[in-house]
Amino acid sequence: MINKLINKIQKTKAPIVVGLDPMLSYVPEHIQKKAFDEFGETLEGAAEAIWQFNKEIVDKTYDLIPAVKPQIAMYEQFGIEGLKAYKKTVDYCKSKDLVVIGDIKRGDIGSTSAAYATGHLGKVQVGSKTYAGFDEDFATVNPYLGSDGVKPFIDVCKQEKKGLFILVKTSNPSSGEFQDQLINGKPLYEMVGEKVAQWGEDHMGDSYSYIGAVVGATYPEQGEILRKVMPKSFILVPGYGAQGGKGKDLVHFFNEDGLGAIVNSSRGIIAAYKQEAYAKFGAENFGDASRAAVEAMIADIQGALDAAL
Numbered sequence: 001m002i003n004k005l006i007n008k009i010q011k012t013k014a015p016i017v018v019g020l021d022p023m024l025s026y027v028p029e030h031i032q033k034k035a036f037d038e039f040g041e042t043l044e045g046a047a048e049a050i051w052q053f054n055k056e057i058v059d060k061t062y063d064l065i066p067a068v069k070p071q072i073a074m075y076e077q078f079g080i081e082g083l084k085a086y087k088k089t090v091d092y093c094k095s096k097d098l099v100v101i102g103d104i105k106r107g108d109i110g111s112t113s114a115a116y117a118t119g120h121l122g123k124v125q126v127g128s129k130t131y132a133g134f135d136e137d138f139a140t141v142n143p144y145l146g147s148d149g150v151k152p153f154i155d156v157c158k159q160e161k162k163g164l165f166i167l168v169k170t171s172n173p174s175s176g177e178f179q180d181q182l183i184n185g186k187p188l189y190e191m192v193g194e195k196v197a198q199w200g201e202d203h204m205g206d207s208y209s210y211i212g213a214v215v216g217a218t219y220p221e222q223g224e225i226l227r228k229v230m231p232k233s234f235i236l237v238p239g240y241g242a243q244g245g246k247g248k249d250l251v252h253f254f255n256e257d258g259l260g261a262i263v264n265s266s267r268g269i270i271a272a273y274k275q276e277a278y279a280k281f282g283a284e285n286f287g288d289a290s291r292a293a294v295e296a297m298i299a300d301i302q303g304a305l306d307a308a309l
Contacts, residue, residue, distance in 0.1 A: 012064060015263060168226060234262065277296075
């Protein structure tokens with residue numbers, strides 16, 4: 001799957017991923033009204049509104065981008081109905097030949113970790129048959145519990161030729177409370193990066209590992225360090241746009257081949273119609289606003305890369 005991701009990045013010339021992280025407040029009123037007219041102001045109605053919102057954004061952007069990243073929490077808040085919308089979103093994106101990164105941030109040990117890995121990336125045995133549960137292509141994993149929590153995911157990835165993005169240096173302001181702490185003179189995030197590189201050595205694609213890392217755009221200096229620590233790991237870079245990251249800040253996340261990183265923007269794209277720069281589209285044409293935001297993001301990042309590499 002890492003080979004497919006790279007091929008699609010090269011084809012689209014867009015090392016970006018659209019974060020499908022819908023809050024109900026992002027969904028235009030006309031979409032909400034239609035869903036509520038059919039299902040009422042219920043969890044089912046909310047999930048339908050989110051599904052229709054996602055579908056429009058995907059329809060307007062899928063030809064420009066290599067991948068999407070739905071954040072499962074935004075769906076779980078609506079219970080079982082929300083999870084159904086998550087699954088419909090995953091399946092629809094795959095029908096458009098997009099690579100799907102399930103932003104699930106799971107992390108546990110033993111059989112629990114194996115069950116998470118099976119549910120999101122593998123196949124579960126039901127009598128004489130097997131079924132893929134959520135069936136994402138990649139998943140995000142929290143490594144705080146150590147190798148016990150990560151190895152079951154790697155085992156499933158090897159079986160299914162799928163991949164992981166492991167949290168290394170996250171984009172949130174308080175990430176340093178733990179991740180920047182020095183251990184034997186070295187920050188914890190760097191030690192985790194070394195472990196990611198080690199895990200990835202045993203699960204390689206043609207040029208990059210199936211085991212990647214999450215490193216926030218809000219920490220470009222750490223990104224430069226971690227790029228050297230993990231030369232064969234793809235880096236998923238959240239924090240672009242709404243959290244302050246810009247294309248010029250991100251060039252050090254990439255290798256000299258112009259690959260090695262994929263940059264995420266969520267509300268900066270899916271809620272673009274609410275921004276002054278795209279207000280001309282209006283809520284009725286929110287998908288067109290998202291497309292314009294994608295085009296601007298691609299130009300920003302590709303322009304920075306062309307200038308630097």
